[in-house]
Amino acid sequence: MTDKTYRIQTLNGISGAGLSRFPDELYEVGGGVEEPHALLVRSASLHDTPIGDSVMAVARAGAGTNNIPVAALTERGVPVFNTPGANANAVKELVLAGLFIASRHLIPAARFAHELSGDDAQIAKAVEAGKKQFVGFELPGRTLGIIGLGAIGVQVANAALGLGLSVVGFDPGISVEHAWHLSAEVERADSIEEVFRRADILTVHVPLIPATRGLVSTQRLALMKDTAVLLNFARAEIVDTDAVVTALDEDQLGGYVCDFPSTAVHKHPKCISLPHLGASTKEAERNCAIMAAESLRGFLEDGQVHNAVNFPEAVMARAEGTHRLVIVNRNVPNMVGQVSTIVAQHGQNIANLLNKSRDDLAVTLVDIEGERLPEVLAEVRAIDGVLSARCI
Ligand SMILES: NC(=O)c1ccc[n+]([C@@H]2O[C@H](COP(=O)([O-])OP(=O)(O)OC[C@H]3O[C@@H](n4cnc5c(N)ncnc54)[C@H](O)[C@@H]3O)[C@@H](O)[C@H]2O)c1
Numbered sequence: 001m002t003d004k005t006y007r008i009q010t011l012n013g014i015s016g017a018g019l020s021r022f023p024d025e026l027y028e029v030g031g032g033v034e035e036p037h038a039l040l041v042r043s044a045s046l047h048d049t050p051i052g053d054s055v056m057a058v059a060r061a062g063a064g065t066n067n068i069p070v071a072a073l074t075e076r077g078v079p080v081f082n083t084p085g086a087n088a089n090a091v092k093e094l095v096l097a098g099l100f101i102a103s104r105h106l107i108p109a110a111r112f113a114h115e116l117s118g119d120d121a122q123i124a125k126a127v128e129a130g131k132k133q134f135v136g137f138e139l140p141g142r143t144l145g146i147i148g149l150g151a152i153g154v155q156v157a158n159a160a161l162g163l164g165l166s167v168v169g170f171d172p173g174i175s176v177e178h179a180w181h182l183s184a185e186v187e188r189a190d191s192i193e194e195v196f197r198r199a200d201i202l203t204v205h206v207p208l209i210p211a212t213r214g215l216v217s218t219q220r221l222a223l224m225k226d227t228a229v230l231l232n233f234a235r236a237e238i239v240d241t242d243a244v245v246t247a248l249d250e251d252q253l254g255g256y257v258c259d260f261p262s263t264a265v266h267k268h269p270k271c272i273s274l275p276h277l278g279a280s281t282k283e284a285e286r287n288c289a290i291m292a293a294e295s296l297r298g299f300l301e302d303g304q305v306h307n308a309v310n311f312p313e314a315v316m317a318r319a320e321g322t323h324r325l326v327i328v329n330r331n332v333p334n335m336v337g338q339v340s341t342i343v344a345q346h347g348q349n350i351a352n353l354l355n356k357s358r359d360d361l362a363v364t365l366v367d368i369e370g371e372r373l374p375e376v377l378a379e380v381r382a383i384d385g386v387l388s389a390r391c392i
């Protein structure tokens, strides 16, 4: 262990563009870092990994945080950051590839071509004889159904309109920001079932949370056209894979393209699975790593909270010549009152204060003039309802 001010443990390969955002003089960063102040992760599961008391923050260089025990970390006062939208274009492009792969049977067709043998004349003859098995369909006039109109869903919707598809979407929790970016030509479905019923191609772009586990179920698959294609570039568990395989085997569904190989799908003749490639572009890896690194730096060095999935946004410029108390507390009355009383009792003056809450939790940033008094921090930490407090 070095004596650098901050130690970041990486649990996946993280783009150097992000890692270089941690200044050498302040940060030790790497896979073998001990007693880390923060964890930086992509898809590695932290559910069964002990997360030591030294950890003050966790950052996911990506969108989905289902690999992180968010509720337990929230209870400890530890923010979990992700990188909203940073890989959305990469996923959109792969979803569009999925559309073409499915509509033109590109994978079996390429496999057929790969297996051809003989001289050029024999290959040309086999091509003409064999190609009829790969006759596809065109996209204009077909309906794309989208469940989840967040960073990815919106980009997929807008791009699909450009390909001549009609788009019908469902997202009861769409954000104002995402609604602004969604084309007015996208039709809003009244229910999730309507999307299943109408789609020629259906794509899901929701997070894996209890409400979305098994969202594509036997009952909903039964509503789909028997020629329809299902795309899943969100998470394997959002789809009931056994139900999909049954629907495919019974000719009640046309095909399944996903980013999540499993024993049930990776060799199935009507399934195409890719090895979780959605965010695997240089650009997305870079964007995600930079955003995650900036969030960690903001929190560790300044107590700022930006892009956390479990904390309120809390961003306040540092007041000149002050030190800062960073307090994570339960969202109950009189927390700010108790903190300011302690500061005043020690004859100190608050230059600036920010208190932001989200659900049961609040973040309080207090910029204090004068010298750092360890007893102020000790007394703040002792307040009932304070989950963590530090002075920076
Ligand atoms: N294959 C990959 O490599 C890859 C890459 C990035 C993201 N993902 C997955 O895609 C998910 C979505 O990513 P994003 O960046 O668009 O996230 P996002 O948070 O911007 O959008 C998610 C949207 O889903 C909506 N939603 C939630 N529950 C819903 C429900 N029951 N019905 C309809 N809509 C619902 C939300 O309101 C939100 O608008 C991620 O959580 C992640 O699991 C996969």
Ligand SMILES: O=C(O)[C@H](O)COP(=O)(O)O
Binding pocket: 042, 043, 044, 061, 062, 063, 064, 065, 087, 276, 278, 279, 280
């Ligand atoms: O949620 C995400 O951002 C994706 O699933 C990307 O995962 P990855 O970082 O492991 O490629």
